[in-house]
Amino acid sequence: MGRYLLMIYELEAKWAEATPQTWDKVLKEHDAFKAANGKYLRGGNPLMPTATAATVRADADGGFVITDGPFAETKEALGGYYLIEAGSLEEALAVAKQVPAPFGCVEVRPVRELPRPSEGG
Numbered sequence: 001m002g003r004y005l006l007m008i009y010e011l012e013a014k015w016a017e018a019t020p021q022t023w024d025k026v027l028k029e030h031d032a033f034k035a036a037n038g039k040y041l042r043g044g045n046p047l048m049p050t051a052t053a054a055t056v057r058a059d060a061d062g063g064f065v066i067t068d069g070p071f072a073e074t075k076e077a078l079g080g081y082y083l084i085e086a087g088s089l090e091e092a093l094a095v096a097k098q099v100p101a102p103f104g105c106v107e108v109r110p111v112r113e114l115p116r117p118s119e120g121g
Contacts, residue, residue: 005083005109006092010105011104026100
């Protein structure tokens with residue numbers, strides 16, 4: 001089994017304009033998604049808007065530069081994610097097709113498993 005990150009990218013402006021009914025509908029859709037796909041889910045959370053983000057970047061002098069906002073400006077912003085475990089990319093894509101994302105898309109990316117250092121050695 002491999003792990004996959006399902007990243008939900010959506011138009012923040014659409015969410016800013018969304019009615020309470022839209023919010024309730026989509027939250028219920030996420031609850032239904034989680035109930036239907038519990039065997040795959042290993043974690044997940046919604047994220048605060050990009051206006052709350054900060055980016056840390058190393059500079060040439062060995063220090064850091066911190067800027068307000070996300071790393072990249074895009075039309076669609078990362079708004080949340082699910083971490084799943086699936087037997088194949090095709091299985092992960094089948095799960096991703098069920099993620100509610102009314103104002104955007106879901107990116108599926110395999111999690112790279114790094115070797116663990118040997119203990120005691």
